[in-house]
Amino acid sequence: MLWKRFRLQIIRICLELIIVSFLATVAFQQARATRNGQVTAEGYDTGNPTELIELWVDPVHGDDENPGTVDAPLRTVFEAWERIPEGVALDTGRRINLKPGNYLADGNLPNYWESRYGTFDAPIFIQGKGTGPGQVVWQGGVNMYDVRYIYFDNLSIVPDPGGDAFHCEKCDHLLLRRMVLNGGVGDYQAQETIKVNQSQYVYIENSDISHAWDNVIDFVAVQYGHIIKNRIHHADDWCAYAKGGSAYIRVEGNEIYNCGTGGFTAGQGTGFQFMTAPWIQYEAYDVKIVNNIIHDADGAGLGVNGGYNILLAYNTMYRVGSRDHVIEVVFGQRSCDGQAGEPGRARCQEYLDEGGWGTTIEDDGTNAVNIPNQNIYIYNNVVYNPAGYRSEWQHFAIYEPRDNPADSNAPNPAVSDDNLRIHGNVIWNGSASMPLGIEDTEACADDNPTCNEAQLRADNAINTLMPQFVDAATGEFHPVGTWASGSQTFSIPDFGWDLTDVPEGANSNAVLVDFEAVSRTTLNPPGAYFHIANIITAPAYLSSGAQDGWVLESGENSNKGGSMNATAAVFNLGDDASDRQYRAILHFDTSSLPDAAVITKVTLRIKKQKHFGTNPFTTHGALRADIRKPFLGPGAALQAADFQAAPGASAVASFGTAPRAGDWYSAVLTSTGRTFVNRTGTTQFRLRFNLDDNDDNGADYAAFHSGNASVAANRPQLVIEYYVP
Numbered sequence: 001m002l003w004k005r006f007r008l009q010i011i012r013i014c015l016e017l018i019i020v021s022f023l024a025t026v027a028f029q030q031a032r033a034t035r036n037g038q039v040t041a042e043g044y045d046t047g048n049p050t051e052l053i054e055l056w057v058d059p060v061h062g063d064d065e066n067p068g069t070v071d072a073p074l075r076t077v078f079e080a081w082e083r084i085p086e087g088v089a090l091d092t093g094r095r096i097n098l099k100p101g102n103y104l105a106d107g108n109l110p111n112y113w114e115s116r117y118g119t120f121d122a123p124i125f126i127q128g129k130g131t132g133p134g135q136v137v138w139q140g141g142v143n144m145y146d147v148r149y150i151y152f153d154n155l156s157i158v159p160d161p162g163g164d165a166f167h168c169e170k171c172d173h174l175l176l177r178r179m180v181l182n183g184g185v186g187d188y189q190a191q192e193t194i195k196v197n198q199s200q201y202v203y204i205e206n207s208d209i210s211h212a213w214d215n216v217i218d219f220v221a222v223q224y225g226h227i228i229k230n231r232i233h234h235a236d237d238w239c240a241y242a243k244g245g246s247a248y249i250r251v252e253g254n255e256i257y258n259c260g261t262g263g264f265t266a267g268q269g270t271g272f273q274f275m276t277a278p279w280i281q282y283e284a285y286d287v288k289i290v291n292n293i294i295h296d297a298d299g300a301g302l303g304v305n306g307g308y309n310i311l312l313a314y315n316t317m318y319r320v321g322s323r324d325h326v327i328e329v330v331f332g333q334r335s336c337d338g339q340a341g342e343p344g345r346a347r348c349q350e351y352l353d354e355g356g357w358g359t360t361i362e363d364d365g366t367n368a369v370n371i372p373n374q375n376i377y378i379y380n381n382v383v384y385n386p387a388g389y390r391s392e393w394q395h396f397a398i399y400e401p402r403d404n405p406a407d408s409n410a411p412n413p414a415v416s417d418d419n420l421r422i423h424g425n426v427i428w429n430g431s432a433s434m435p436l437g438i439e440d441t442e443a444c445a446d447d448n449p450t451c452n453e454a455q456l457r458a459d460n461a462i463n464t465l466m467p468q469f470v471d472a473a474t475g476e477f478h479p480v481g482t483w484a485s486g487s488q489t490f491s492i493p494d495f496g497w498d499l500t501d502v503p504e505g506a507n508s509n510a511v512l513v514d515f516e517a518v519s520r521t522t523l524n525p526p527g528a529y530f531h532i533a534n535i536i537t538a539p540a541y542l543s544s545g546a547q548d549g550w551v552l553e554s555g556e557n558s559n560k561g562g563s564m565n566a567t568a569a570v571f572n573l574g575d576d577a578s579d580r581q582y583r584a585i586l587h588f589d590t591s592s593l594p595d596a597a598v599i600t601k602v603t604l605r606i607k608k609q610k611h612f613g614t615n616p617f618t619t620h621g622a623l624r625a626d627i628r629k630p631f632l633g634p635g636a637a638l639q640a641a642d643f644q645a646a647p648g649a650s651a652v653a654s655f656g657t658a659p660r661a662g663d664w665y666s667a668v669l670t671s672t673g674r675t676f677v678n679r680t681g682t683t684q685f686r687l688r689f690n691l692d693d694n695d696d697n698g699a700d701y702a703a704f705h706s707g708n709a710s711v712a713a714n715r716p717q718l719v720i721e722y723y724v725p
Helices: 002-023 077-082 346-353 453-459
Strands: 038-040 052-057 093-098 101-103 124-128 136-138 142-153 166-177 180-182 190-205 208-228 231-235 238-243 246-252 255-259 262-267 269-271 284-290 293-297 300-305 307-313 316-320 327-330 332-335 369-371 374-379 382-384 396-398 421-423 426-428 469-471 476-479 549-553 561-565 570-575 581-589 598-612 623-628 649-654 664-668 682-689 700-705 717-723
Touching: 052 077, 077 093, 180 190, 231 238, 238 246, 238 255, 238 284, 255 262, 262 284, 262 293, 262 307, 284 300, 293 300, 300 307, 300 316, 327 374, 421 453, 469 598, 476 598, 549 570, 570 598, 570 682, 623 664
Parallel strands: 052 093, 093 124, 101 136, 124 142, 142 166, 166 190, 180 208, 190 208, 208 231, 208 238, 208 246, 231 255, 238 262, 246 284, 255 293, 262 300, 269 332, 284 307, 293 316, 300 327, 307 374, 316 382, 327 396, 374 421, 382 426
Antiparallel strands: 332 369, 469 476, 549 561, 549 581, 570 581, 570 700, 581 682, 598 664, 598 700, 598 717, 623 649, 623 682, 649 664
């Protein structure tokens, strides 16, 4: 029982860390119509069903013999799902309302979710009723088959033990919104955190999706949908791709990071039998990847592997390609998986007979069909690899022509650069000697009118213009300075559509807004952000002497405050002769910040007066700062309970062990810490050494000037840099 409670505590802590970071991410997306309903600037519109049968579930106080009302809820999601008719289109929609709590995989969640048919007017909602992700937690994954109009909202799926969080096959109108999906707490235990195959109208929005040893998002044969405003991260292979004849998908406003083989790729390689007609030639059709931030990918930040009408535009990439290259336009691969006689392989021949590109030969790892590219547009992106980080070999991977078997129906030879257009990109990656990746090859040859070496160097700033961002190392990618004005961006031409047997996609390549939904003008800076940040440094905020001071632990190892002093001209940090820890509270009125300020850097500065006994910087570990707004305890005034009060975020800054000029010590807040700076009131910090005492029964502490210091210039300072969009 203790171990079970401990695991639950670990899950809760991990979810809190995910959610704090997730709630700081904001992005928006353009409109696009669907078969039923609309995709608006805020995402997929679920409509306004006038009648819904409400079912409530409470994993702690519910009972499956109850009627399922808010006052008499069910206990299990399994029972709620069983109360939805199977195999018939609903006349009246259902909403399963999930009260906060942990829902165990065994005994609460269905093993399989099958054959429930909502409609646009009568959909099925599965909705967490907590105030945000992390309060309704499913500890088992979802495995769905043959469902329609299913909308998940505001819950966390974190399998325990770890594994795939969400799989859906033959889904029609699936929405995942405001979700946390994690394939394994503290580990990469899922193969795919989200896998969707042979499905249509799939929408993933405003979610945090992470931790898979293969791919975080894996779309195979998915047509129509979008992936917008998400955080997609921590994958050993690709963070995400859409392949196997996936089509008409917009990927916009996401942060994609900590990826292995690549960030996001349109296409890749597929077993022929797993595709769906008529999308049985290219790996990906009409995929638009725009306004994304992609960072810390070992492989290419973006790629196209066997695509038709693929747009990569206005993305910002940082620290990508260390194992090979930063952007790739290469072949997809097509095989007929499995051995002769196995179920489903006959479909390979059927698809060949219908004109698909593929084979019936057993795959031996060398005989896959090469799927070409056509109409790949790469416009106005930024790639910035800072000093000390570069791609391993070259800027691009663009493959030379390859032969295909005559009976594959595929073009022979296959080419990767048919109407490949690469314009307006700013690439800073390694030295001036870094190869493009096409030298001495037949890819983007001199006689290619849309892509050749002279054109690539003329129409892109490749190691000639270094981008500058607010603070890329901490995830703040707004451009600063004048470099963007020196870049040349290009208008993006629309696509045509010359495929007669495949429904036409959205040929317009207009990108009307940026990562933050700021309207773009006709020609604007490259990268995910339109707005050039004008950084303002506010006058230093001084700690208020009436509210700051030190609190001394009531007893060694009590972890509770005892005595305190709010009037002294100094505050103490370290321990006293009884090995009780000193902690200090600093109080800043930050309400003068503009409400719309985007805070880019916060520096906390304290000035040392002297130390007593051993200098605690040499014995007590790092000096750290916790933060909370508007104050740590129940009130702004210093009180003993501030010693142990729960912060908004812990250890958001660490001070250096040596002072700068004039005995000043400084610490820069993390990106999480910046979110707790209060624009409309006060902000408090709690300072503490990482080690509470050094067990020597001697006083070892440093005294720093407080907000009561007679010389105002010696008082603790909070220096805030920001811009206003």
